[in-house]
Amino acid sequence: MIRAGRSLYSRIILIIAVVFATGSVVLGMAAWFYARVAADDAYDRLLVGAALQIAESIYAQEGTISVDPPVSAFETLSLSTNDRIFYKVVDPRGAVLTGYDDLAAGRPVAGTHAPLISDGEYRGFPVRMAIVERLVSDPVAPGWAQVVVAQTREARVSLARDLTLKALLLVFAMTSLAFMAVLFAVRRALAPLTRVERELRSRDPKDLTPLDLEIPREIQMLVTTINRFMDRLSGRIALMQRFIADAAHQIRTPLAGLASQVDLLTEESRQERREQQLTRVKERTAELGRLTNQLLNHAMIIHRAEVAEFDTVDLAALARQTLISAVPLSLDRAVDISFSDPQEPVLMKGDAVSLREALSNLIHNALKHGAETRLEVRVLADGDAAVVEVVDDGPGVPVSEWQRVREPFHTQSASGSGLGLSIAGDVVRAHGGEFRFRERSDDGFAVIMRFKRHHEASVPIDGGDAS
Amino acid sequence: MRILLVEDTVDVGEAIVARFERIGHTVDWEKDGGVADEVLEVQSYDLLILDVNLPALDGFSILKRLRQRKSKTPVLILTARSQIDDRVDALDLGADDYLVKPFDYRELEARARALLRRSAGESTNQLVCGQVTIDRGSRAVAVNGIPIDLTRRELTLLEILTARPGRIFGKDELVDQLFGFDDEPSANAVEQYVARLRKKLAGSGAEIRTLRGLGYQIVCQ
Numbered sequence: 001m002i003r004a005g006r007s008l009y010s011r012i013i014l015i016i017a018v019v020f021a022t023g024s025v026v027l028g029m030a031a032w033f034y035a036r037v038a039a040d041d042a043y044d045r046l047l048v049g050a051a052l053q054i055a056e057s058i059y060a061q062e063g064t065i066s067v068d069p070p071v072s073a074f075e076t077l078s079l080s081t082n083d084r085i086f087y088k089v090v091d092p093r094g095a096v097l098t099g100y101d102d103l104a105a106g107r108p109v110a111g112t113h114a115p116l117i118s119d120g121e122y123r124g125f126p127v128r129m130a131i132v133e134r135l136v137s138d139p140v141a142p143g144w145a146q147v148v149v150a151q152t153r154e155a156r157v158s159l160a161r162d163l164t165l166k167a168l169l170l171v172f173a174m175t176s177l178a179f180m181a182v183l184f185a186v187r188r189a190l191a192p193l194t195r196v197e198r199e200l201r202s203r204d205p206k207d208l209t210p211l212d213l214e215i216p217r218e219i220q221m222l223v224t225t226i227n228r229f230m231d232r233l234s235g236r237i238a239l240m241q242r243f244i245a246d247a248a249h250q251i252r253t254p255l256a257g258l259a260s261q262v263d264l265l266t267e268e269s270r271q272e273r274r275e276q277q278l279t280r281v282k283e284r285t286a287e288l289g290r291l292t293n294q295l296l297n298h299a300m301i302i303h304r305a306e307v308a309e310f311d312t313v314d315l316a317a318l319a320r321q322t323l324i325s326a327v328p329l330s331l332d333r334a335v336d337i338s339f340s341d342p343q344e345p346v347l348m349k350g351d352a353v354s355l356r357e358a359l360s361n362l363i364h365n366a367l368k369h370g371a372e373t374r375l376e377v378r379v380l381a382d383g384d385a386a387v388v389e390v391v392d393d394g395p396g397v398p399v400s401e402w403q404r405v406r407e408p409f410h411t412q413s414a415s416g417s418g419l420g421l422s423i424a425g426d427v428v429r430a431h432g433g434e435f436r437f438r439e440r441s442d443d444g445f446a447v448i449m450r451f452k453r454h455h456e457a458s459v460p461i462d463g464g465d466a467s
Numbered sequence: 468m469r470i471l472l473v474e475d476t477v478d479v480g481e482a483i484v485a486r487f488e489r490i491g492h493t494v495d496w497e498k499d500g501g502v503a504d505e506v507l508e509v510q511s512y513d514l515l516i517l518d519v520n521l522p523a524l525d526g527f528s529i530l531k532r533l534r535q536r537k538s539k540t541p542v543l544i545l546t547a548r549s550q551i552d553d554r555v556d557a558l559d560l561g562a563d564d565y566l567v568k569p570f571d572y573r574e575l576e577a578r579a580r581a582l583l584r585r586s587a588g589e590s591t592n593q594l595v596c597g598q599v600t601i602d603r604g605s606r607a608v609a610v611n612g613i614p615i616d617l618t619r620r621e622l623t624l625l626e627i628l629t630a631r632p633g634r635i636f637g638k639d640e641l642v643d644q645l646f647g648f649d650d651e652p653s654a655n656a657v658e659q660y661v662a663r664l665r666k667k668l669a670g671s672g673a674e675i676r677t678l679r680g681l682g683y684q685i686v687c688q
Contacts, residue, residue: 289569324681329577329633339680377680 009186016182020175027171028164035163039156043080044128048115050077051132051149054089058097058145060138065091065145067098080155086122087150092136092143104129104148125152192216196223208234246409247295254291258284294361294419298408301354301423305430308351312454315348315355315386316341316379322356323377326363335371341379347454348386350431358427361420362390362447370394370445386453389438389446396445402437424449468513468583472496473503473529474545475521479568483516486572487579500524507533512540513586514579517562519546527560534561539589541582545570581633584687594629596687597672601629610671620645621664624657628675628685637682 053073059066067089077085088099103122116131127150136145192215199211210227261280268274323339359377366375371392380387397405408422428435428449438446470487474480475498484494495512497503501523507515515533519526530542544557544565557565564578588594594601598611601622608617608625617625627644628636638654645660646652661683665675672688 285569286571292569293567320681324635327635328571328574329581337678337681339678341680 008190012186013183016179020179024168024171024175028168031167031171032160032164035160035167036156038163039159040128042159043151043156044117044130046076046079047128047130047149047151048117048132050074050085051087051115051130051147054087054149055132055134055145055147058089058134058136058147060136060140063138063140065097065136065138067145069098077149077151080151082154083152084125085149085151086127088148090146090148092138092145097145099148103150104131120150122150127152128156189216192219196226200226208237243408250291250409251288251295254284254288258288291419294423297357297361298419298423298426301357301426301430304351304354305426308354310349310351310431312347312456313350313352313355314345315350315388315451316344316346318352318355319359319377319379319388322359323363326360328367331367334373335367336374338374338376339378340376342381344381346379346381346386347456348431348451349454350451354427354430358424358449359388359390361423362449365420366390366392366394366447370396374444376444381453382450384453386451387448389448391444391446393444396440397437399437399439406435421447468492468587470494470514470516470579470583471503471506471510471512472516473500473521473526474498474516474518476518479518479545482572483575486576490576492583498522500526500529504529504532507538507540508536511538513590514583515540515542516579517542517544519544519548519557527557530557530560530562541586543575543578543582577633581631584632585630588630594626596629596632596685597674599625599629599668599671599673601626610668615667617664617667621660621667624660625664625668625685628683629673629687632685632687635678635682635684640682 050073053076054067054069057068057070057073059068069087069089074085077083086100086103088101088103089097091097100122104120112133118129118131120127120129122129129148129150132147132149133144134147136143192213195213196211196215196219199213208230210230211223213223215223258281261277261284265274265277265281268277320339320341323337327337363375363377371394374391374393376389376391378387378389378391380389405418405421406425409418424447425435428451431451433449433451436448436450438448470492472480472483472487472494474483474496477498480496480498484496487494495506495510497506498521500521503517503521504524507529517526517529521529526544526546530544533540533542541563542561544562545568546557546565547568563582566575566578584595588601588603592603594603599608600612601608603626606622608615608622623645624641627641638657641657642652642654645657661675661677668675674686674688676684676686678684
């Protein structure tokens with residue numbers, strides 16, 4: 001069942017858009033930060049320059065310290081037309097010589113030649129302030145005179161804003177360009193998928209040959225999988241067609257035989273012949289019955305292989321139960337039947353119903369064609385394998401026939417449909433196991449089903465044995 | 468013995484009736500499930516052979532109603548449905564055995580014989596296997612009419628096996644049925660009882676077979 005998920009295209013676009021948006025915000029913030037630093041840097045030089053010029057104009061004359069701020073000092077600062085400038089000059093004794101008394105009041109004299117720049121506030125305006133000190137070597141009042149110049153920030157802010165805007169414009173242009181490139185690239189990248197789709201849609205429904213397209217490496221896996229799937233499908237269809245043809249043949253033959261025997265019977269008057277014909281009728285009927293059963297079971301197994309969910313199955317218990325119910329009461333010869341297992345559960349993941357069917361087919365086969373005096377079912381836990389063996393002392397299947405007997409309707413005997421081994425083989429395959437034979441030895445002939453063993457993780461290891 | 472056959476396929480019904488009448492049983496044959504159910508309410512049988520797909524009332528419903536009335540009549544189910552579903556259903560509902568159509572008539576006869584023997588044992592209090600007779604009332608066992616000595620446990624074991632000839636009993640199952648809470652049960656003890664019993668029954672036509680790894684079954688000749 002295909003659910004319509006979000007389109008691949010919109011998914012990629014969404015991710016790219018989020019990345020670009022976040023990137024733009026971060027870049028914008030960075031641009032604003034650096035623009036401010038740059039603006040401050042530029043205007044601070046002017047500010048310090050003006051303060052130094054004022055400081056240069058301080059002079060001492062007969063004990064009187066005066067200052068005469070040069071016009072040029074204010075001219076440099078008035079480059080920023082909207083800003084207001086405040087200043088004051090303090091003599092070494094602490095008296096304000098000129099300027100605004102309350103500007104940076106109470107700032108102690110540091111006694112240094114290096115200008116001091118800081119942010120501050122004056123009369124409700126945010127300002128940038130430069131403090132410059134100068135040593136006055138007047139015999140009467142020697143010491144440090146202080147010059148404070150403050151300027152409002154408008155020019156700085158407008159410069160920073162201007163710089164930021166330009167940077168943002170660049171970011172935006174680059175982002176749009178990249179975004180369009182991504183749109184284009186994604187469309188191009190998804191194009192091969194559309195090609196695969198078009199190729200599949202335009203095909204003849206019966207055409208199950210592999211796709212032959214030039215495709216990028218990234219979707220090679222997908223196309224290979226599609227090809228493998230079609231290969232399996234066509235194999236399956238071929239198998240089914242052969243199966244149906246074989247089944248038709250297998251059903252029609254005994255039916256035709258039955259009809260002819262019955263026909264003969266109606267004409268036949270000799271008692272001896274009649275009895276022979278009756279035996280034939282009986283045999284054919286039994287054969288048809290078995291065949292029908294096996295055909296239905298086969299269909300059921302194939303169906304279950306596709307739909308049944310696997311549970312944890314104890315192969316030992318399943319085999320024991322199957323053996324008990326598979327042994328007929330009306331067996332005409334005495335066959336020693338035995339069972340062995342490791343005396344503990346042998347777990348595997350599987351479908352109990354089809355496993356039971358596979359095993360009971362093997363047991364019936366052995367009883368019918370093999371076992372002369374002995375039939376043994378063994379369950380083994382062999383490392384990571386869960387194994388069940390059906391061993392009998394009959395002639396077995398010769399090695400040359402091993403491949404053929406697994407195919408449906410292989411039989412050469414008159415009384416078997418030849419589906420038993422094929423059913424077992426199908427079940428083992430559906431469980432990802434291994435189905436094989438062991439040549440006749442003193443032990444007898446064995447048919448073996450080997451599965452992957454399942455180790456129950458949650459079961460604690462039982463160290464002590466109660467008995 | 469009296470058998471009720473409920474089967475709506477005429478060919479099959481005729482053959483079963485003929486077969487069982489030939490070996491000396493009385494067979495009543497009903498083709499309709501509803502009628503069969505009514506008959507079963509008033510008449511008791513030694514064996515009920517029951518088809519599943521029937522007009523009016525299906526085989527499983529008949530079986531269910533029969534067991535609700537606490538009848539112990541052995542029931543052998545015949546089914547043409549899928550082996551897999553019916554096997555579980557039938558045994559869950561209290562059937563004693565089942566066969567899938569088309570079946571071998573010898574197998575039907577063998578299974579019916581096993582069920583009838585048990586039924587006979589229950590009504591006469593006597594179980595028979597080969598030349599062995601077990602009188603459950605007096606708890607006496609005889610081979611060819613000559614009484615033989617069995618211990619209490621040996622007798623119980625023989626009873627369990629003979630009640631269901633051919634059925635395979637696991638060792639654990641026998642341990643459970645043979646030993647009470649006070650005893651120290653052991654699988655070895657079961658083996659010993661079987662060995663002794665076998666010796667005492669030698670040549671009696673009742674053979675206790677060991678199916679290694681599975682358990683024991685009694686086969687009556």
